[in-house]
Amino acid sequence: MTIRVVVVDGHTLCRLGLAHVVRAHPDIELAGEADSLAEGRLWLESGDPTVVVIARRLPDGDGLTLASALRTVRPDVGIVVMAPRDGDDALFRAMDLRASAFVDEAAPVAELLAAIRHAAVAPLSFTASDLVGALRRRRGGDLLSAREREVLALLTNGLSIAEIARTMHLSHSTAKTYTARLYEKLGATNRAQALMAALRQGLIRPEEMHATDHPKAAMTAR
Structure with a gap:
C-alpha cells in the first residue's frame, strides 16, 4: 500500500524538508x-490522503x-501532529483529539x-x-498496576485471554477487563500494537519477544 501524505506546515523550509523526506x-x-x-481545509476537502502531517x-x-x-x-x-516538546500538554491534547501520533x-x-x-495502519491508535x-x-x-504487568508478561508469552484467566485464577471477564485497560494505557487496540508499544517504552525487553513467535501469539484477544 502506498501511503498518501499531505503536509500542513506554515514554515516553507520545514514543509519542503518534510516533502523531501517523504519523496x-x-x-x-x-x-x-x-x-x-x-x-489545509480546502486541500483536505478535495483530496484523499492516507495520513496528514499537521504542524x-x-x-x-x-x-x-x-x-x-x-x-x-x-x-x-x-x-500526525508535530509540535515543540515543551512539556506534555501538546502530546496530551493531540491524544485527546484522537490523533494517531505526536512527534x-x-x-x-x-x-x-x-x-x-x-x-x-492504525489511525485511531495513538503513539x-x-x-x-x-x-x-x-x-x-x-x-501499569501489578496485575496489568502480569497480564503484559502473559500476553508476551503468547497466552490467550482464556489462558490468562486460568493462569491468574480470574474469571474470563476480569482477565478481559485487565487486558482492555492495558491496551488503553499503551494506546493500543490489539495484542500486536500493545507488545510493540510496551517494547518501545521499555516495559518488556527485546529478548522476551521471541515468545510471540508461538502460534498462540497471533490469536485475537477474546
Whole structure:
C-alpha cells in the first residue's frame, strides 16, 4: 500500500524538508502541501490522503483545530501532529483529539517516518515518544498496576485471554477487563500494537519477544 501524505506546515523550509523526506521513501507518496489552516481545509476537502502531517503552529491558528475537524469527519485518516516538546500538554491534547501520533519538531527523521507508517495502519491508535513516561507523570505514579504487568508478561508469552484467566485464577471477564485497560494505557487496540508499544517504552525487553513467535501469539484477544 502506498501511503498518501499531505503536509500542513506554515514554515516553507520545514514543509519542503518534510516533502523531501517523504519523496525519498517508495512506500510514501506526497499527495499535497498546505501552509495554513485555511489552505489545509480546502486541500483536505478535495483530496484523499492516507495520513496528514499537521504542524501545531500555523500562521492562521492552531493546527490541532484542523486535526480535530479532520478526525470528526474522517476516522480512517491517520493524523500526525508535530509540535515543540515543551512539556506534555501538546502530546496530551493531540491524544485527546484522537490523533494517531505526536512527534517533536526536533525528532529524528526516522521517528517521523515511523509515526507516518503507524498512522497509516492504525489511525485511531495513538503513539508518541515517551508516551508511557508522559502518562506516568500525568498520573503521578507507575503506569501499569501489578496485575496489568502480569497480564503484559502473559500476553508476551503468547497466552490467550482464556489462558490468562486460568493462569491468574480470574474469571474470563476480569482477565478481559485487565487486558482492555492495558491496551488503553499503551494506546493500543490489539495484542500486536500493545507488545510493540510496551517494547518501545521499555516495559518488556527485546529478548522476551521471541515468545510471540508461538502460534498462540497471533490469536485475537477474546
